[in-house]
Amino acid sequence: MAGQQRCLVMVPLKRDQLRALRDGGGLPGPLPGVTPSAALAETFDLPLGKDTEDTEAAALQVADVYGLCAVYDGPQPGQSLVWRCVVVASAPVADVTPVASDEANGRVQMDGLATLSVQSIFEGWCDDAVATAAKGLDIDSAWSLPSVQTMLAEAPLAWHDRSELSVIV
Numbered sequence: 001m002a003g004q005q006r007c008l009v010m011v012p013l014k015r016d017q018l019r020a021l022r023d024g025g026g027l028p029g030p031l032p033g034v035t036p037s038a039a040l041a042e043t044f045d046l047p048l049g050k051d052t053e054d055t056e057a058a059a060l061q062v063a064d065v066y067g068l069c070a071v072y073d074g075p076q077p078g079q080s081l082v083w084r085c086v087v088v089a090s091a092p093v094a095d096v097t098p099v100a101s102d103e104a105n106g107r108v109q110m111d112g113l114a115t116l117s118v119q120s121i122f123e124g125w126c127d128d129a130v131a132t133a134a135k136g137l138d139i140d141s142a143w144s145l146p147s148v149q150t151m152l153a154e155a156p157l158a159w160h161d162r163s164e165l166s167v168i169v
Contacts, residue, residue, distance in 0.1 A: 004092050004093075004094075005092070005093040005094075006090045006091060006092055006093060007035055007090070007091060007093050007096055008035060008036055008056060008059070008088060008089070008090060008091075008119075009033040009034070009035050009088075009089050009090075009091045009096060009108060009110060010033060010034045010035070010036075010056075010059045010060050010062075010063035010086050010087075010088055010089075011031055011032070011033040011063065011086065011087050011088075011089055011110065011113060012032065012033075012063050012064065012066055012067030012071040012072065012084075012085065012086050013027075013067075013071065013085050013086070013087055014071060014072065014073055014085075015073070015083060015085070015169055018085055018087070018121070018165070018168065018169045019169045021087070021113070021115045021118060021165065022115075022165045022166055022168075022169055024115050025115070026112060026113060026114045026115050027112060027113040028112050029095075029109070029110050029111040029112040029113075030109045030110065030111065031109070031110040031112065031113055032066060032070065032071065032107065032108075032109060032110075033063065033089075033091075033096070033107070033108045033109070033110050034059045034060075034062045034063040034066060034105065034106045034107055034108065035059060035096065035098075035106045035108050036052055036055040036056040036058070036059040036106065037055075037059075037098075037103075037106045039103045039104050039105075039106060040055060040058060040059055040062065040104070040105060040106030041054075041055040041058075042104070043058075043104045043105065043106075044058045046058065056088075059106050060086055060088070060122060060157070061152055062105050062106060062107075062139060062143075063086045064084055064086050064122075064152070064157060065134065065139055065142050065143050065148060065152070066105075066107070066139050067084055067085070067086065068082075068084070068126075068130070068131050068134035068135065068142055068148065069134050069135065069136065069137050069138065069139060069142050070135075070136075072084055072085075072131060074128060074131065074132075075128045075131075079128075080127060080128050081125040081126065081127060081128065082125065082126050082127070082128050082130070082131040083123065083124075083125055084123060084124050084125065084126055084157060085121065085122065085123040085157075085168075086121075086122045086123075086157060087113075087118050087119075087120070087121050087122075088118070088119045088120045088121075088122070089113055089117040089118050089119060090117055090119055091110055091113070091117055095110055095111040095112065096108045096109075096110055096111075097109045097110075097111075102138070102139065105139045105140070107139070118162050118165070119162060120159060120160065120161060120162060121159075121160040121161075121162065121164065121165060121168060122157035122158065122159055122160070123157055123158060123160065123168060124155055124156065124157040124158055125155065126151045126155055127147075127151075129147065130145075130147045130148060130150075130151050133145055133147055133148070134148055
């Protein structure tokens with residue numbers, strides 16, 4: 001909407017949630033997300049200013065790790081891999097509330113997610129052992145796991161344009 005302040009939010013999603021976005025239904029809140037905030041930049045010792053690309057990349061990785069902790073489903077029957085997905089959305093600032101207890105990680109809660117707010121999709125896979133080790137942990141604890149660091153370094157999420165949504169799910 002014209003004139004409405006917006007912010008980038010990285011939102012980890014399950015496959016059925018991505019399907020709902022594909023089908024145009026949007027998603028009701030509350031939804032967890034991560035913003036490339038000043039607090040997140042400070043956590044990663046990144047410069048503040050006009051060039052926010054590094055902070056956005058950090059927010060994407062934090063959202064992916066949060067997905068391991070609290071969002072992603074386990075592997076499909078007979079598989080040993082877990083599907084990971086983070087969408088990047090331009091959300092109305094009024095619909096995004098910082099999570100005070102995890103502000104340093106840029107965590108927010110969204111009131112919902114409209115399909116048209118999605119700018120891009122990142123998806124990939126990881127071994128079930130990585131997801132199982134992180135499940136139920138807070139972001140900082142999961143981030144410090146060697147298996148999670150290896151996943152982030154060796155199995156980064158692949159970028160997709162919003163127009164590829166129907167191909168992904």
